[in-house]
Amino acid sequence: MTTTQTTGTTGTTTGTGTEATTATSTGYAVEEPARLNWAEHAPEVYKAMIRLDAAARRGLDPTLYELVKIRASQLNRCAFCLDMHTKDALAAGESVERIIQLSAWQESRHFYTEKELAAIELTEAVTVLTDGFVPDEVYARVAGHFEEAELSQLISAIVTINAWNRFGVTARMTPGHYRPGQHR
Helix, strand or coil: CCCEEEEECCEEEEECCCCEEECCCCCCCCCCCCCCCHHHHCHHHHHHHHHHHHHHHCCCCHHHHHHHHHHHHHHHCCHHHHHHHHHHHHHCCCCHHHHHHHHHCCCCHHHCCHHHHHHHHHHHHHHCHHHCCCCHHHHHHHHCCCCHHHHHHHHHHHHHHHHHHHHHHHHCCCCCCCCCCCCC
16 A cells, blocks of 8 residues: 655645545645555556547547536546546636536537537537437437547547546546646
8 A cells, every 4th residue: 555645725635545634724624545546556558548538639629628528527526537627628728617617508508619519418428328328319419510530539539538537436536636738
């Protein structure tokens, strides 16, 4: 078991992977350490995910790409990925307002283009498969805005972020320490 020590906005946290203590009196909750550094223990899988992510992003608008990653991460409740992709989106020039409104995009449609709305809707359909298959009307709407090659890349990006989210929530990766572009 390894000992981790991180310093963030909540003070210094030290833990062994299963417990944490704080050295601050700010009133913030204790920052829990990750359960597992899966990338360290499965480096070939991690490297394959990095390659998959790089391949999936090719040909996609960077802003759209980050919006899709943020929306899937919201749905999957992956705090680590939300931290990462909101910071990357802001660094790429995305507005705070559009990021904030993303969780309520259906009521905030006027913040997004029709193409972005179709991609966000597809992201939800692919991410929340417990509702059933991707509906034909959702697929038809997104296919009306994307050429087949770009649509294939979009689907790849959605599938990839969902895989990253599953690693993040299972290992309970700690948000708050990512710097834009750090993992590229």
